[in-house]
Amino acid sequence: QRQLVESGGGLVQAGGSLRLSCAASGRTVSSYTMGWFRQAPGKEREFVATISRDDDSTYYGDTAKGRFTISRDNARNTVSLQMNSLKPEDTAVYYCAAATTIWHGPVIPSDMNHWGKGTLVTVSS
DSSP states (O other), X not given: OOEEEXXXXXXXXXXXXXXXXXXXXXXXXXXXXXXXXXXXXXXXXXXXXXXXXXXXXXXXOTTTTTTEEEEEETTTTEEEEEEOSOOGGGOEEEEEEEESSOOXXXXXXXXXXXXOOOEEEEEEO
16 A cells, blocks of 8 residues: 655654654655645645655755755655754644655645645644
């Protein structure tokens, strides 16, 4: 069964760090543009970061720049999101997504073809 499964979410204090991981089964992460999105209660799903399929170039949403890092581990078939200096406003469900298109730059949810079910990140003040 093809799926994306996120892990690593949890409760952290402001200023802390978390590392999210997305494990792909039935897919090869190196064959997709991989991305992370997030959705806070009552808000639209928001672009966080992508890593391109062809050259591993990375792109970040404004709220992630300088604090978050997306990376891909082809040997483990996973994509990670390292989040540092977390703020209460980073509280959201974080989703891993994959796109067959080679994207270079920010993307919107409809650009992605496959989604995980999400992992909750809660940042306390």
